Amino acid sequence: MSLSRTSVWSIMENSTELTGARDGTQAPANRREKVVLRLRSAIITGDLAPGTVLKDAEIAARMGYSATPVREALMQLAAEGLVEIRPNRLKRVAPLEMAAIVELLEVQIELWRLGYLWGTPNIGARELAALQRIYGDHAEALAFGDLTAAIAAALAFHRVILMASGNRELVRVSLDRLALIQRFVRLCAPELVSADMLKKHKEILAALERGDSSSAIAVHATTGDALLETARSLRDKN
């Protein structure tokens, strides 16, 4: 399971390498990165609830670091949409606004559709092997009731196909709000990462194995639609 987890995040880690300066006067990247990983995970699982006020000094003290890596980690999490930094300097875990989630999913679903359209024709033996392995992780996570790992595996499955598009910009914009989607599924729609989704992934895999892109695209579209429908109905309830 740690393998698929790693692959989900590796692009984000890489983008950190590009945007997070390694200037000598800044926090060592490994400290900043440890804070990012710890807080990101706590926000996705809801251990740090939406709206929680985040204080640099408090987090730094708890992790035994200075304020600099914490401040830089919070800036990165703000860029991912997980943290809000208000003009009055108040930092907090981004609230879960269902209207914003709907807008996010409306766009992401179109990007995923493109990813499947451009990616599925390029699926080869290497990608099929990765998909089979991730499918196994997904099944195992569900068997153990590990929701977070199941969500990570479901998204990792997906990412293999996006990557196959060969379009780096598509991969970037399809993944830069991934943590927000993970949090939404984890906190609001865990039932979506169920045996039913696993069955759909098996169908997608079977379609790809026989080179049937259009079936793979069609089955995948139903999973995106289910996410969006859930978000819309939660939005409309409030």
Added chain:
Amino acid sequence: MSLSRTSVWSIMENSTELTGARDGTQAPANRREKVVLRLRSAIITGDLAPGTVLKDAEIAARMGYSATPVREALMQLAAEGLVEIRPNRLKRVAPLEMAAIVELLEVQIELWRLGYLWGTPNIGARELAALQRIYGDHAEALAFGDLTAAIAAALAFHRVILMASGNRELVRVSLDRLALIQRFVRLCAPELVSADMLKKHKEILAALERGDSSSAIAVHATTGDALLETARSLRDKN
């Protein structure tokens, strides 16, 4: 002309507010922002050529600032794709790779298509007035041979329609690589921001005025296609 310029950038400025921390230990936002504006403009016009090595201390000395606002400005420009920060700490103006531009435009054109699809039905009197004003700026910029202002106006026109979609995520992903596209047009395809594009914008405006969304969408699509075709032919030449 300064008006349309402002409107093109205002979303990026706002996103800076969200992601750029206002913590007391960081550089004052106005200094950082001045460095961002100055360098962004120099990169877009090519005054700072692709690949130019950027040295914090040198830029700071030239602008009369300390290194902190410069370092933070370079991190922001890295997030916009204009600056590359390598693992060896070398910072440079992002090179102009035509293959990357093609990938960027392939995705952006799909997003713009969505923006026109979702936005044109919501165009009202306020949006029409803004479009007419920006159209005037565009014509004036071309008359004066001010390419940079013409490109800014062409993109501002476009942004009014994206904003009308009401989808904040679509606006965000459609604008976060805008500066890279501006640079590409300015340095590689200035002929695209010509009297011909102005004529197309007039057609789009006329279609919107008579409530004919599908004509507006169709005309706009041809401008995106022209950008992508130019980028592809430049890529294939090398």
